[in-house]
Amino acid sequence: MNIHGVVSTEKLAKLIQACVSEHFTGRLSVENTHFLQSWTLYFYQGCLIWAASSVHPIRRFCRQMSLHCPELSIHTAIEWGSDTVDLDYIFLAKLVKQGKIQWKQMAAVIEGQITEILFDLLQQSELQSRSIIPLTYRRIPESTIDSTTKNSSLVLVATEYCWLQAKQAWEAWRQAGLRDYSPNLAPAIRHAKQLQLLIPAVAYRNLISLADGNWTLRDLAVKLKQNLLPLTQSIIPYIHQGLIGLIEVEDIKESFQLKLAASNVSQPHLQASTSPLVASIDDSKNDRLMISRILTQAGYRFINVEDPVKALLILLKHKPDLIFLDLIMPVVNGYEICSQIRRTSVFKDTPVIILTNNDGIVDRVRAKVVCASGFLAKPIKAEKVLKIVQKHLPTTKPVQSQGLQMQTLNPKLVNLNSQSCLTELL
Template identity: 45%
Template sequence: MESAMTESHLYTVKLNNWLQAWSQGQLRNGRLKIQDSNGRQQWSLYFHLGHLIGDAGGVHPRRRWLRQLAQYCPQIQVDPIHLYQEQKYRSDDYEFLAALMSKREILRQQMVSVVQGSVAEVLFDILQQEQWLRDRSLPPLSYTFTPEENLYAAPLVFLSPDRSWQQAKQAWQKWCQAGLEEFSPNVAPLIWQREELQQQSSPVVYRSLVSMVDGKRTLRDLALRLRQDPILLTQSLLPYIRRGWMKSIEVGDIGEKLEHIIKRGSQSSTAQPKTTSPLIAYIDDSPRDSQLLGRILTQAGYRYISLQDSVLALPMLLEHKPSLIFLDLVMPIANGYEICAQIRRTSVLKDTPAIILTSNDGIIDRVRAKVVRSTEFISKPIEAPKILNVVRKYLEFGD
């Protein structure tokens, strides 16, 4: 059966079958390499005698390893820069922990917890990346299995592949049920509008946010530091992100230069928006659609602001004066028609292109859009060619 493992598309059901095969002893020693179509995202899972014994790769391997050490071996101090060699099995790290075990400085259960925690994060990230690609009809992940009889001389940790996978799926389901599927726990929150945040927050809350939210710690890092559940922490920051007072940004691994940051889901090098590029606003209460449109526009070089609170939309538009506005129709309190009508009654914004972007694509919806003088009416799903064509139609700016 091992010889039949060749490069192929990876789906959760298929990966689940392979992990069950390892759990049942049908496969033995080797490395399963998982990557996206352009090789920017890569993970490795290592197996020994049907057990899962370790992992490598991902966006932040050093951060991930340090989090596990801090949580399960807090008495151990290590140099993060030399923890991990890219694309190699972390035998040095395991030898390090094994040496500590032999000296009775840590218990075997501590080492098991470190490896288990790291594997859980890797499997979660694979699930999220797979979902992200599937939602956007992008090429799926692929895998390559390489049998290796002498992978590791004496593994000290043996995890059940099937059980690890089931636990990761449960964690991912909880993340989605909390409405966070478009938020990676590997992004770092950053205060974007300090004055507005200070005016709208109590002094105690403001000082706490300033001390924590510095754009250097990921959501996972912050959750560990604050001893909070990552879901509850992310949900507590969502109101600030939705109002534009904070942003979630991608950060590099420890010791990694910014220009080497792996862009999650990117299919080509991402163009950074210039300060002189047109600003485009999108009013929609859906975090998923807001982040998707944001990626499309920022990768094309445009500046982007997401407004997820329809009540605060008009004041934010007056403050930022975008060059083009996208609006969803169905939102609580104020819908897209009402906001578009307000825009047309405002002298500063009355000539700004306002594009209705919605799942409601009936004749009545289109007529109402014309009544409130929307510039165009586009039906979802949000797709890059469709969005960029209409943007270029009204804005003179090259990618």
């Protein structure tokens, strides 16, 4: 039987408690359908046995393995099987069976995985109360979990214990004024020279090598062997001053991570967070891919918006420096979207470039009426795209990426104050 509903913080607590009381076997899935995010808790007779999330699944697993199984690289761990490995409960059970990790290490990885995801669920369920997009849930009993347990012994994690750990961590995070900022964000230095004047040389060298937009706050806490909250609080003053930004990063590419472990080389530097972010709102897949290829090769950061109805919400989330906007789209056209953009104060000075097949006088007049910044006639050509971007973003130069095309999004500044303990932490 499927049970559907909207999730609040109180509802989430009741759902988990009901799974415990009923000795539930199955999965509890929570979804944010707008941003295509999901979190799943797996139960066996009321105990948690695993948790999964669409947010950074490989990054999270590698982090937990590094924390609890430091003697084992991920590359070494997959030698038992094929090149494609599901980093999940059964994978860990096989490592135990082969003697590569101990049972208590498997339990620690599972507990860490569950606690992180419960923390994220608590944060999301609280934040959604201020959003027009609710979280929804499904509780799905599954006999397949019973059949899975016949093949290996289960690590049963006390649900109440993990819930308490996650709740205490979330309360501390919220009371520190970090409610709106996910530990899955990555710090990235925006003004290195100014930062260098404010902190000791040793701390600066460590920070410049780590806060490069590649590693989330959680990743850094594990790398530095520090607690997440005080580590985050130590850089908050510099985030408040705009010297460091918090940006969204994609998950680690599994094959890339495995190669790193095999060769023991450092990760290439990703595109710098100071590189301008360009957005394209276009229902044409070919046009989106063309602009994306042109701009990313030139070193710009880039996001695609396929659904024009959701365009404004996505733009508000990422705050691009320049927007390409297709004129002819279903449901709502480019002029209407441009009017919406201009009515939003944060975008009053953001360049908006209309993409069109018809470069006629009527379209140009209408574009001026809705305060578009310019026109780009199709078919799309690299020299035209780059010329118009450089015209409207003349004071910033993109930094060329060094071989790894991983999207990073616009920095979100944290407007908070805290006493710095950066020197002690780093």
